Structure formats: structure tokens, C-alpha cells
Amino acid sequence: MSTKSLFRPLSLLRQPTRLYSSSSSPFTPSLTLPTTNNRSQSQSPSPSQSRSPTSALHELFGKSELSDPSKESFLSSSLSSLTGAAEEGLKQQHRTEMYLRKHPRNWRAGDVYAPHDLSPAEAKKWRGVKAPKRDVIDMLGVNPLDNYRNFSMISEFMTPMGRIMHSKDTGLRPVNQRKMAKAIRRAIGLGIHPSVHRHPEVMKMRGRINTGMTGGF
Amino acid sequence: MASRSVSPGGALLRASRMFSMPAPLPPPAQDAAQATFRSHSDTATTAYPTHQVITTFSHARKEGDWGLKRPLPLRSTTKSSTPMLRIKAIDTIEQITDYASGADHGLSLLKFQELGLPIVTPPPRGAEHRAEAAVGIRSVFEDDIDCTDVAPKDRPKLVDRRWRFSGPWLAGMSPGDFKKYLAEKVRPRRHEFRAFLMTKIVRDLNEARRERALNRGETWDESDEITAETVPGEIVSEFLRGVRQQNATLFKLVGEFLDLAPLKRPSELDITSLANSFRYQADVAHDTRNPYAENGPPSTHPSAGLSYIRTNGYMDNHPVYGPQKERKPVEARVLKPRTNQNYYAKLGIAGFVSETLSGDNIHNQKSAKSPLRQFDPDLKGGAKIYVHPSLASVDSAGKLLILVRDFVDPEAELVARELIGDGEGLFGQQQRQPVEEELSQETLRRKYSQKVSQGAEDYGISFGKVDN
Secondary structure (H helix, E strand, O other): HHHHHHHHHHHHHHHHHHHHHHHOOOOOOOOOOOOOOOOOOOOOOOOOHOOOOOHHHHHHHOOOOOOOOOOHHHHHHHHHHHHHHHHHHHHHHHHHHHHHOOOOOOOOOEEEEOOHHHHHOHHHHOOOOOOOOHHHHHHHOOHHHOOOOOOHHHHHHHHOOOOEOOOOHHHHOOHHHHHHHHHHHHHEEEEOOOOOOOOOHHHHHHHHHHOOOOOOO | OOOOOOOOOHHHHHHOOOOOOOOOOOOOOOOOOOOOOOOOOOOOOOOOHHHHHHHOHHHOOOOOOOOOOOOOOHHHHHOOOOOEEEEEEOOOOOOEEEEHHHHEHHHHHHHHHHHOOOOOOOOOOOOOHHHHHHOOEEEEOOOOEOOOOOOOOHHHOOOOOEOOOOOOOOOOOHHHHHHHHHHHHHHHHHHHHHHHHHHHHHHHHHHHHHHHHHHHHHOHHHHHHOOOOOOOOOOHHHHHHOOOOHHHHHHHHHHHOOEEEEEEEEOOOOOOHHOOHHHHHHHHOOOOOOOOOOOOOOOOOOOOOOOOOOOOOOEEEEEEEEEEOOOOEEEEEEOOOOOOOOOOOOEOOOOOEEOOOOOOOHOOOOOOOOOOOOOOOOOOOOOEEEOEEEEEEOOOOOEEEEEOOOOHHHHHHHHHHHHHHHHHHHHHOOEOOOOOOOOOHOOOOOHOOOOOOOHHHHHOOOOOOOOO
């Protein structure tokens, strides 16, 4: 019988695990495959003849209760055992991310930390968005008025509602704050920048930055 | 100067701790990140201390005597096991002494000195996370790069060896700072620069004339030399027009005049330099060998006074097992595991933040169980791993960067654990805290909905079931 010839190699495969439990020599081809006691589905007198490759492979995966091939497809059962580990990994990753949210400090190499820096009170200070402490226009050495056409810059100093940001949010000193506000009014007055929201191209770009899908050259 | 006689009171004051405290340093230079909307904190420990940290004897501490103008309150100064304070003001208008704990920097220094690492020149840019970071770097105390006392006339000659420059490092300046520097410091010195160029041109001319005269066999006298007065001023303008296209010569002259820190040619890995490599080869005649040209010169001595060890070529001697092949590994705290956002895990060694190395090593394996990949809240005291720190360097911002080796010798780790009596952790497992029941509304409700007293059972009196 063709099925019998299929079974025998599988039985040989299975043999090494029974090596230490039985006293029989390892090379006697045994037709009795290791069966579990709670096998209700297989009622045949000679288990080897009724065993399908599916059920044998199930045993290899350690899923002896799923012996009925019609009930569950082989593919899904093996996949579930394989994806079990992946699922676990994803769960752990999610857990890690959730816990790391509680310590949002962006550690840089060379920073010094004391036990106080790891306390929740200090960790809270690093959460959220803060107003800048230094004047970015001074750092860059640009003239805001010459950049009225620079939509990223104009949108940066605008709230999502299209209002000009206060200097306590921009961190600019009064001279630069006035110049920046004038540049924004100029861009809006010329009709090249929206007045009630940020520039759509900038929003699109920022959206990509937030998802990490920027495809820049 | 004749020595002035000092009164006894004056002598006492001069020798006192109060008068020997140095002036506070300016605070650490703020990151460019401080100009953005990213979070920052005022109370976070700074990269280096700005005030002197003082300590006192235990018998004086319990009386509040720290050698200052007045005794300090006992409740806040006697409870710690580390008596370290930093004095922000010896006396204020409110007649108090402004002090704070200095144990954060004080203990970090002691812990770092326990590591016994040598301080070396900074690794080349781009190689900080690779195992090749140690190539080409040397101890900062090598004679040829540790030049502290340089006479002004010798400065241009030693530009490849010095670490202190009075001019800025142009590559590290932001555009706004550069424009400000040009307007305030450079522009007023134009005449001075022309005079400087004139002396150089006159000297070169004299050299050329002397050479020609000697070649022709004529005698050359000091009186035959030309001086700056006889030479017309247009020569300088002509020279400047000619040298305008030669970046290397121009930078040499300007750098000498302004005492600028040397700049390094961009590395060959830079794409733009590859494209313009033809032009670069024409321009850059001299590439400096200064080890600080790539990342900027340090603001203090390159060692920052943290460690005076010159090499890590020494062996540890174990009292029982004898000389050890590897030095003792150190327990590092995993501050942030590797995630999609940060490629390198952040480790805390002796209070300093360091990063793991890239490449195929044990820190970068994909096994999910490693504390470098995932966060486990049940680990007692937080996730910690053993690492071998190898070298340390101080960057131009004053931060100490500790280079970690990419492997840990398992034997060395066991020996280190045994030394501290970590018998339970001998097989590489950190103790886990017992899992506490999650506190949620449900569990609390369940806990408190049970009756406080069960009745007779609470008193140890149990009746049999009554059949009714």
C-alpha cells in the first residue's frame, strides 16, 4: 500500500524521541507510533495505518489534540504555532513602547544622570512640547522678512488655526517676533499662504515625517 | 613686587575654604535642540558641574560647620551618606547661604575614576559606534599633542598640535553666530590684517631678493633689505586679488591672524566631496593633522581633569584567581532599549550615558528576551547588563563619551558577580520582583466589597453546617 510506505519513514523519524523511554533498540522499525491517551478521534486498531501525514506533522509540532484534519487545516494550525511567537514578540514590543512613554527623555551620549533624573517628577518635565528657550532666527542668521515665501517657516510660526504664535511660544526676541509676524501678514496678504490653517503642502510633509515615511532624495 | 605683610586675620581668611572657592563656570552651552519645540528641563543634571563641590568632616557636619560664613541647617545636610554640597552663594541679601546637593557630579566623578579608563582624543566622526573607533586615537597626554604653554610667536607653527585657540572653530558655529562673529570681531580688524599681510609680503620679497643675490654671487647686507614703508600699499591688494581663489592659502593666513582652530577636509565618504573631488584636490594643499580638527577643539584641557591614566594596558589582579585576561566588567543600566526610533540602546555607565556599538555583536542580536530589546518592568532595580568599558574621551561640548567594547567575557562577568557576592545572579539572571496584582478599579472594588468580618469564623469559632 502506498500509504504504508509513506508511514514507515515517518515512524522512523519519530523513533529517536522514544529512545530513552523504551528499551527497544533504536533501529527496529516500529509500526506503532507514539500515541497519546486522549486521542478520541483515531479508533483504528493499527494507528500507523490510519495516521495521516497531517497528524504526524501535528505531533512534531506538539499539537496532538488536533488530529482531525478535516476540522482544522494544516496550514492554519502550523501558522498559529509559528505566529504564536511573533504575536508574543509584538505584545512585548507594544508593552515596551507603552512603558517607555513614561520616560520620554531623549538621552544623548555624554549626558550625566543621577537617581533624581530617573524619578517620575523629572521624567514628567520631558514630556510634551515646550516653548523654545533660544531664538532660532538669531541662530540661523536669516531675515524673516526675506523668507515670506518660505512656507515651512511661515507655517511653523503659525498655530494650526492660522493665528500667529505668541512670542512665549516661539521663543523669539521682540525684534525677530515683529519681523516674523510681518512676514506672515505679507504672505497671507499676497494670497500665497492660507490664513486659517497651515499650508497644505507643509501639513502633508509633516504628516509623512510623523509616520516616518519620508522618501527624500 | 615686594611682599606685602598680611595681618593674621587676613592670612586666616586667605587660607579659608570660603576664599578658595573658584568662580562658577558659565553654564554648559545649550544644544541646538533648545531652539526647537523639544522638551528640556531646568533641573536635569548638567553635562559638567559649574560650581565647586565641597565636603566636610563628619564631626563638623553634625554641627553644620562647612567652613562657610554660617552653619548650615542640619536637617537637610546631615541625612545623606554622601556629604557633598555646591554653594551657589556664600551670602545673599536674605542673609542665607544658597546651597544645593553636589552628590550628582561628585559621585559620578568618583564612580568614573573607579573604572580606571584613560582619556583619549575623540574618535573620528562617523566611527563612534563602530569597533574601529579606537583606530588612530591616542592618549591626550602624549607630548606632541599636549601643548599647553605656547608663546604667541610659536602659535602658527604648532597649529597641528595645540588644543587651545583664541579664535572659534568655524565648522561648529551656527550661521547666525558666524555672522555675528564676522560683524563684531573680524570687520574692525581689516587694517590690522592688511598690516599683517604687508609684513609677510615684505619678508617674502626680502627672502627672494636675498636668494637671487646669493645665487648671483653678490653680497647681501641688512641695508639692502626693503621695508614696509618703501613698498606701495597696492601690493597687498594685488596679493589679495591673487589669493582669493586659493582657499588653502587664504585659510592659512586668516587662521594665523585670527588664531582659528584648524578645520578638516570633509571625509571621502561625503557624496558632495566625491562630486567636487577634483576641485578639492586643487584647493586643499595642506590637511591638518590636528586630532581636534574634525570635531572641534575642547574648551578645557582635553582630559578635563577627570582622569590622568595614560593607557589601559594593565591587568587586573584577582586575590584568588590571579591576573585576569580581561579587566573587570561593569554593571551598566539600560536606560533605553533599542526600538525602531533609536537604533542604539542607551546605557548608563558610572552615571554617564553611553551607547552600544553597531555591527554584529551580542548587543545587537534580535532575541526578544534581551533587556536591550524590550523593557521588563518586573526586573528588580531596573534592567542592567555587564559591559567592558574601554576608553573615554571629552568632546568639544565638555561631555564625556565612554566607549564600550562589543563583547563581554562570560568568565569575567562571573568573576565580577562573585566579587560582589551576587550568588543568585551567577547564571546571568537578574532578580525579578514578585508580580504584584494590578491595581485597577475592578480589583479594588473586589477587594473592598468583601465583608470586613466574616462573623464567627474571624474569632476562630466555627459551627457545623446547620441543617434546616
